[in-house]
Amino acid sequence: MERLIEPTMVWDGTAFRRGMRVGIDAQGRITAVGVDLPGDPERLSGALLPGFVNAHSHAFQFGLRGVAETFPEDPSTFWGWREAMYELVDTLDADRCRALSAASFREMISHGFTSVGEFHYVRHAGSGDAHRHTLDHAVLDAATETGIRLRLLVACYLTGDIATPLDGAQARFDAESVDHYLRRLDDLMATIDDPRHTVGVVAHSVRAVAIEDIVRLHQASVERHLPFHIHLEEAPKEIETCRAVHGTTPMRLLLDHGVVSDNVVAVHCTHTEPDDMRDYVAAGGRVCLCPVTEANLGDGISDLPVMCEAGASLSVGTDLNSRTDPLEELRWLEYVQRLARQRRGVVRGIDGDVGRALLEIGTVGGADALDLQVGRIEPGHWADCLLCDLEHPSIAGANDEQLASALVFSGQRDVLKQVMIGGETR
Ligand SMILES: [Zn+2]
Structure with a gap:
């Protein structure tokens, strides 16, 4: 049965508009949007916008909250944090993985994320065949259990570093070979029967997969019409090692081997050279940034102006999930650039409106990174939507034109009155 709603305002991709009606079918898809849709609508008080898309998450790292934040001797880096993460991996059986993932997803929904790209690399619950891949199902x-829309980005992980065997906790990530990985991926696709669940292809990083295998995985993603994600240039050491072995940067290595197309999402790109970035974007590549995680890990600050000038399709992810709040990611995306460059308005839309540009990154950008029909309130898309309380004190002073910026820079979690996934309230 079709449902017709008329919120006070609806985000049409460029502005919040009044008097718009939205039709939703029984499967949870948007069927029509317009001012003159016939029928007796259910009136909703508040502003309707698309649910946010979390393009990069490691849900189990919810279990690291409060961990690895004590530095009695010296300050640490990403690599020190990775040791703490490996200790968590050692404790991860299927029940704990499922519980931590559910806690992450539940909190994401409460903050307004309606879809997640779960970059899933801890795939085994222990050693031995009985434990192989059980965490895929967890x-x-x-x-x-939580109702979130999931793109399970199944990670291929084969080496401990470039041309180095897996070591210690990394055994839990082992994909064995590209052939084995692809067989498993196809099996998994065949068993998924929830319309909210899909998969994607992942090479964990140039550290964890040899370039010839990355090429094969990328080709497999194109053949299967699936997104292809990879961690890239988050830490200088990865670039140094790649230069030592391959004589070039990880990004240039991908470009030289044709691993770039509009289904490719490079995650982080914190230390990417401007020319590499321009060539990558020109070839259709997308970028996912994880500002809160990159700050937490002390990774560095990406060259966002170059990405924006090149017209990159950007998205955000909560990565280590110390926080799971889209508004916080989006405001950090802009704020860290303001601090570093001593200028305001780094992320700007065509009309210079930062709030609008950030909302687009959090919705459309994420949807495109995960290739999901979400992120837009348009016919044919899933009715994954948020209803914001226009009377909430954190945004109450904003007029219609200021609302996007007010939401991003000032909105609090309880500004959300309702979170809808596939037309169902969560
Ligand atoms: Zn990550």
Whole structure:
């Protein structure tokens, strides 16, 4: 049965507009949007916008909250944090993985994320065949339990570093070979029967997969019409090692081997050379930034002006999930650039409106990174939407034109009155 709603305002991709009606079918898809849709609408008080898309998450890292934040001797880096993460991996059985993933997903929904790209690399619950891949299903079950829309980005992980065997906790990530990985991926696709769940192809990083295998994985993603994600240039050491072995940067290595197309999402790009970035974007590549995680890990500050000038399709992710709040990610995306460059308005839309540009990154950008029909309130898209309280004190002073910026820079979690996924209230 079709449902017709008329919120006070609806985000049409460029502005909040009044008097718009939205039709939603029984499957949870938007069927029509317009001012003159016939029928007796259900009136909703508040502003309707698309649910946010979390393009990069490691849900189990919810278990690291409060961990690795003490530095009695010296300050640490990403690599020190990774040791703490590996200790968590050692404790991860299927029940704990499912519980941590569900806690992450539940909190994401409460903050307004309606879809997640779960970059899933801890795939084994222990050693031995009985434990192989069981964590794939732990994550899928957590998504079912919470109702979040999931793109399970199944990671291929084969080496401990460039041309180095897996070591210690990394055994839990082992994909064995590209052939084995692809067989498993196809099996997984065949068993998924929830319309909210899909998969994607991942090479964990140039550290964890040899370039010839990255090429094969990328080709497999194109053949299967699936997104292809990879961690890239988050830490200088990765670039140094790549230069020592391959004589070039990880990004240039991908470009030289044709690993770039509009389904490719490079995650982080914190230290990417401007020319590499321009060539990558020109070839259709997308970028996912994780500002809160990059700050937490002390990774550095990406060259966002170059990405914006090149017209990059950007998205955000909560990565280590110390926080799972889209508004916080989006405001950090802009604020860290303001601090570093001593200028305001780094992320600007065509009319210079930062709030609008950030909302687009959090919705359309994420949807495109995960290739999901979400992020837009348009016919044919899933009715994954948020209803914002226009009377909430954190945004109450804003007029219609200021609302996007007010939401991003000032909105609090409880500004959300309702979170809808596939037309169902969560
Ligand atoms: Zn990550």
